[in-house]
Amino acid sequence: MNDIGEFTLLVALATALYGCVAYVMSARGNRIDLYLSADKTPFIVWACVTISSICLWTAFLTDDFSLQYVWAYSNIELDTFYKFSSFWGGQKGSLLFWTLLLTTYMLVVYFQNRSKNLRVVPYAMAIMLAVVVFFLFLINFSTNPFERIPLPPEDGRGLNPLLQNYWMVIHPPTLYLGYVGFTVPFAFAVAALISKNLDDSWIRLTRKWTLISWFFLCMGNLFGASWAYVELGWGGYWAWDPVENAAFMPLLIATAFLHSVMIQEKKDMMKVWNMSLILLTFSMTIFGTFITRSGLIQSVHTFDEATLGYYFLAFLFVIMAACTALIIARLPLLKSANELDSFLSRESSFLFNNLVLLGIAFATFWGTIFPIISEAVRGVKITVGPPFYNQVNVPIGLALLALIGIGPVIAWRRATLSNLKKNFLRPVIAGIVAAVALYPFVPLGNRAEIYTYVTFVLCAFVLTSILTEFYKGTVSRMGLHEESVVGALTTVTWRNKRRYGGYIVHIGVVLIFAGIAGSQAYGTHTEKHLKLGDSFEIRGYTITYEKLVAIEATSIKTRIIAQLAVERDGKRYWTGHPEKEFYKGQNQPVSEVDVLSTWKEDLYMILADFREDESATIKVYVNPMVSWMWTGGWVIAFGTMISMWPDRLEQRRRLDRVRKQEQLFPSPAQE
Amino acid sequence: MKTIKILTVLIALMWVSMGPVSVAGAGALLQDLENQLMCKCDDKCGKVLINCTCSTSDKTRAKFSKMLESGITVEQIVKMQVDEYGETVLSAPSKFGFNLTAWMTPFVALVAGGFGVRKVLQSWVGNKNDSDSAESPVVEAKVSEKYSKRLKDELDGIEL
Numbered sequence: 019m020n021d022i023g024e025f026t027l028l029v030a031l032a033t034a035l036y037g038c039v040a041y042v043m044s045a046r047g048n049r050i051d052l053y054l055s056a057d058k059t060p061f062i063v064w065a066c067v068t069i070s071s072i073c074l075w076t077a078f079l080t081d082d083f084s085l086q087y088v089w090a091y092s093n094i095e096l097d098t099f100y101k102f103s104s105f106w107g108g109q110k111g112s113l114l115f116w117t118l119l120l121t122t123y124m125l126v127v128y129f130q131n132r133s134k135n136l137r138v139v140p141y142a143m144a145i146m147l148a149v150v151v152f153f154l155f156l157i158n159f160s161t162n163p164f165e166r167i168p169l170p171p172e173d174g175r176g177l178n179p180l181l182q183n184y185w186m187v188i189h190p191p192t193l194y195l196g197y198v199g200f201t202v203p204f205a206f207a208v209a210a211l212i213s214k215n216l217d218d219s220w221i222r223l224t225r226k227w228t229l230i231s232w233f234f235l236c237m238g239n240l241f242g243a244s245w246a247y248v249e250l251g252w253g254g255y256w257a258w259d260p261v262e263n264a265a266f267m268p269l270l271i272a273t274a275f276l277h278s279v280m281i282q283e284k285k286d287m288m289k290v291w292n293m294s295l296i297l298l299t300f301s302m303t304i305f306g307t308f309i310t311r312s313g314l315i316q317s318v319h320t321f322d323e324a325t326l327g328y329y330f331l332a333f334l335f336v337i338m339a340a341c342t343a344l345i346i347a348r349l350p351l352l353k354s355a356n357e358l359d360s361f362l363s364r365e366s367s368f369l370f371n372n373l374v375l376l377g378i379a380f381a382t383f384w385g386t387i388f389p390i391i392s393e394a395v396r397g398v399k400i401t402v403g404p405p406f407y408n409q410v411n412v413p414i415g416l417a418l419l420a421l422i423g424i425g426p427v428i429a430w431r432r433a434t435l436s437n438l439k440k441n442f443l444r445p446v447i448a449g450i451v452a453a454v455a456l457y458p459f460v461p462l463g464n465r466a467e468i469y470t471y472v473t474f475v476l477c478a479f480v481l482t483s484i485l486t487e488f489y490k491g492t493v494s495r496m497g498l499h500e501e502s503v504v505g506a507l508t509t510v511t512w513r514n515k516r517r518y519g520g521y522i523v524h525i526g527v528v529l530i531f532a533g534i535a536g537s538q539a540y541g542t543h544t545e546k547h548l549k550l551g552d553s554f555e556i557r558g559y560t561i562t563y564e565k566l567v568a569i570e571a572t573s574i575k576t577r578i579i580a581q582l583a584v585e586r587d588g589k590r591y592w593t594g595h596p597e598k599e600f601y602k603g604q605n606q607p608v609s610e611v612d613v614l615s616t617w618k619e620d621l622y623m624i625l626a627d628f629r630e631d632e633s634a635t636i637k638v639y640v641n642p643m644v645s646w647m648w649t650g651g652w653v654i655a656f657g658t659m660i661s662m663w664p665d666r667l668e669q670r671r672r673l674d675r676v677r678k679q680e681q682l683f684p685s686p687a688q689e
Numbered sequence: 690m691k692t693i694k695i696l697t698v699l700i701a702l703m704w705v706s707m708g709p710v711s712v713a714g715a716g717a718l719l720q721d722l723e724n725q726l727m728c729k730c731d732d733k734c735g736k737v738l739i740n741c742t743c744s745t746s747d748k749t750r751a752k753f754s755k756m757l758e759s760g761i762t763v764e765q766i767v768k769m770q771v772d773e774y775g776e777t778v779l780s781a782p783s784k785f786g787f788n789l790t791a792w793m794t795p796f797v798a799l800v801a802g803g804f805g806v807r808k809v810l811q812s813w814v815g816n817k818n819d820s821d822s823a824e825s826p827v828v829e830a831k832v833s834e835k836y837s838k839r840l841k842d843e844l845d846g847i848e849l
Binding site: 250251252254257259287355356357358359360361366369370373374376377380381384385388392395396398399400401402403404405406409410414606609624626627 | 724725727735736737739740741742743744747775776777778779780781782787788791792794795796798799802803806809810812813814816
């Protein structure tokens, strides 16, 4: 089985290489024979990588410790669930998993487009195959997951206990789906540049891919935050670790791209900018992989055997140099009639939205690489941690939040004073009301609390501006068609999926902003050393330490569980069971926190320490509004789903627009 | 000159806004200290002390707590830590010397970008005005005040 896995990887590499060359030659030389031959390669490459992946999964599930990778990331006692996810637990498997997702995406793109746009698609397939070649080259010759151990041990070393969490099964694949997905719009953008098809067809062809990738990247970040929250046991969810930053930066740039492509679609402007943004987004996904696999920047996420940094750096350099050269070469073709009716327009607000999003991305990038710069300039390696990012990114983030509210209510082309007055009245009043209403209740003792107050006021402003759009649409529909409120709201949303789906996504973002602000500023925590029966109070909760239990869960895992009774207003409210897990052969025990999550706040308990006399050190955090963030994530998912849903009306509108344009400017053949 | 003044004011405002976020309430000093320092455990966990849950971080917290109780200030403890481990023990770059570039660069880039966007918008609006004025003179329809207002209102309400 392992031989098959290894062999299919080699076949995949050879086929991908051939496909890449054949696609390019067929497109350049108009050779249909080569095209037909190349057209078989995406499927063959996908099949080979899938077979290889099945072989590795089989090795994990059958405890085949003759493979060094299986030995390093699994053992006999490991749950089948985690044996499955161990596949991507280390560098070798994660690269194979990345390749599996990439080839799967490529196959879908192939089936979607093989009979369309034959001037662009062959180049796009060639670009995707080139990326696959890079990954397969690494897997075959530098970090082979099928590397053998001459004398196979009886049992494996086991999976890092921190990775034995259900989020481990969900978070990395979600994030990878996002990372890998941006290869598709990138490939089509480069293909458009090569083939000189520089209208907005590449954007339309890949719009859904961009949205899907953006969605997965967004959810991947949120799932990662959830994982950190429940597994790392420090009461937080985001630590501005370089690898977290690496996942955050492409998300920001992709968000800027998603907004600026609207201007290209509507006004045929910003072609160079959009090309640059998608190039940057893809480059950032490779940069993220570089960070995790180089060991150059200290991160809790770095793989044990992080040795591939220079390959990724070289790949990144080649991509950026080639794409920049290509954009420069095509500048005359990318020129557009850049005309704007007014400063005060939605187009301008989108430009500022791009500026702010890129500003946050740059600040994050700068903080991530500054330790390297400092070492190069001064010879002193420094740390750039959360205090830096919080102080730099929070003010810029607030500007972004304000722009989310301004965008929907400012008109396309030209906003007049009367239009501004009419559209901004309600949101501004809501902001003022929120500012006045919150003032007596929220503490404003330090900068964090002031930022939080401003965030809440802006959230009210943004939410009102979005809801007003729903209200206006619904009322107008009700007036015209005599529909019920729910019916009119549903129809309005369904008939303008892209627009209203986007608004729903914005509502999700507002919830996330509110959740972050609330949890960062108003949280509290305490740590107590307790004997059995001892109690303490925190934010109205009375917590009593009731018992400590030790359980031999498996032959390699022992669980120590504390039982804590939580009372509120004299009544038993909840029973918490934070625990510590000890794994054989691991230096540090793992904390399993217990969380009582409500809309208002989370009661978050950690068993920090315990002694033989059954006394224990308990840490309790009260984190307000954390669940708002997770809810925001689901709202984003809902909004994205609506936005992506196939829209026949939109397609019909586009066709009508094209026909009208053709009537206005008939092609020479028609003339 | 005007641009330089605006630039200076913007950077100054941002500089003020990024001052350290102080922590209020009991245990604030220890929390402040934990925020400023990295955990220096043998595993090189790379976490800020306040976020770290390893046994070394627990011992370090206990040690700092005692030091604070004995009257040593946060600044003194931070200095002692820097002397022992070097600048890498700090969770964020200091705000002087070369490290200042870490703090200033994002804001300078943002302000420069803001001016760039303004310039781009100016040129785009200028292009539009040029193309409008370059168009062949057309006979302007004398639209009544009533219809002009109606058209304007409808355009305001339209989402293209």
